[in-house]
């Protein structure tokens with residue numbers, strides 16, 4: 621008769637966006653996280669892939685709508701739609717291509733401009749760590765310098781995390797989503813909004 625652990629007490633639904641230059645690994649990260657059997661669609665008007673995913677943590681059901689920008693320049697005009705209603709972002713760069721870290725300014729600018737005025741928690745994701753080469757790839761120190769600059773720019777209003785991943789090996793992929801989820805919940809509670 622002890623069935624209580626199967627009961628769902630609360631459901632949270634949130635939209636998460638994956639942003640960053642082309643080929644940094646956004647789609648691979650999303651697919652690695654979701655595994656097989658998820659429902660995925662391509663939204664032609666916005667130039668984005670999106671997929672739904674649910675997971676039960678304790679007695680809480682989390683439902684994610686994960687949006688992953690295809691990123692062709694022709695979609696620039698409709699990109700605000702892509703960001704609309706996002707609760708958090710994974711902001712991805714490729715450690716083997718330093719310019720993809722520099723370009724995060726552009727992506728974060730676009731994210732902040734098009735999301736809720738209260739701000740949006742984010743995690744800077746250093747992807748392709750399996751290809752990391754000392755002296756050639758973006759070092760942790762370089763990436764952390766960037767993250768510190770961002771944190772002081774937004775003066776600790778909302779969480780800005782940093783994580784090193786590989787969509788190839790799966791390293792830290794679950795952790796990236798779990799940490800973002802925690803940041804979002806913390807932020808929603810702080811600004812007094814229910815999800």
Ligand code: G3D
Nearest residue numbers: 642643644645646647648747748749750786787788
């Ligand atoms: P995008 O969605 O950001 O544009 P993709 O990027 O997910 O399409 O990935 C671009 C390429 O990088 C793909 O290679 C993909 O397999 C590879 N890739 C993504 N993440 C990793 C990673 O962590 N490690 C390694 N080694 N490769 C990765 P292809 O050759 O399929 O185009």
Ligand code: MG
Nearest residue numbers: 646647689690
């Ligand atoms: Mg993609």
